Amino acid sequence: MEDNKPSLISRIGAMLLDYMILNFALPVLGMILMIPFMLDKIPNGPPSHDPEPFEYTYMTCVFGIIFGILFAKDVFKGRSIAKLAFKQQLVVHRTENTAGPLRSVIRNFTFFIWPIEFIATLISPGRRIGDLIAGTRVIKYDGRADSVKWTQIIVAYVVGVLFCVVTLFGLMFLVEDIIAPKAPKYLESSYNEALSHEIEDLITADQKLEVVPDVRYYDQLKNDSTVSYVSILLDYESGISRQYEVEERIQFIITNKVNDRPLIGRFIHFHYRTGNSETRRHSFDWTEEEKIMNSK
Template identity: 30%
Template structure:
């Protein structure tokens, strides 16, 4: 008896997804991008909502300008999803890592931040990622590429966070982020 790979609603099962992902590096890479987007939204947006509700309950009235800065913080976290060991949550789960094209070593925090500048053109990034699974537009800007790596559990992020020490790069990333988002505030209405 053959195993049915579709559930009753007509969508692909997890087994079919993994079979397809293992056969096609393009599908695997795009699924990692989509998983990253889902995970980041799943974790960050509830934090922003909770922050807004808490501020309102405590009597802090968030003006439109203040809400804008909360959203900037959300995007800043999203832009730095590859910050620890050049692996975002989805890259850890699916076995990818961002590396420096010249050295072959894990990309620096600044390179990871720069490669995510193009997230404002996310649909275009997905198309480029489909055409070239190793590099998307942001990788060309940061001189990085994606390579296969050891799969990890999400809890390894906490281990990396505990080992992190303040570096000059971090201050530079914050300054660049402030300038970048300040510039975007004039472009995006």
């Protein structure tokens, strides 16, 4: 058993080669798969008062496809490209039979702790943490002839994709409010058209501002009749370099106009350069009382 154990140098070399190959190929594949998503997100007009929520389903599936390939790097006869180059093979620890595709995929689930796995390999070249989980180890290739088990490979790849997708969806669920905060839900029937136009007129007439506003003021939220909500689309005719100054001035105008109740607001900026057809967007939520936002 010790005779077929690969040397530390060859194992480190194989790990680094696998890492370099995957680190080059998978990002390229990812960028190709992301093209439809990026094309769909290209702005094709002024933004809405109700922007579409961040959609991470497609991105999660792309990551699933990519990491599924990474997990499946050893499914062909227990040998990745690097193991072919360094004449190594993945086998079942107890029997030394060639590791099946499913074992090979499970072994690579620990890629997410790659630095720890690297240290584990320094300690035990033949068995890292993933090998302990999958019941496998790496040996010197002995020239054995194995058949390619396509059905098992497909099943193992699907398992790898599902593992990645489920893991990512779980993480997204936990941090969803951080990466894609949701706007407070206002009561549509409480739209105050008269007050919306009054605020628009005040913003337009302010000589310190050079913006074209589109205001939607709602008297209450769906779950709190004591809180109002205002959404403001701003077309910056002279650029957005004064963004924060403009925001503060508009907040001052609105809170002076409506000072009898707590207010949640959202600025949605857009800017068109007529010469270059450039569109810029920015969304910013604000409230008079931070505890209001935290409670919704």
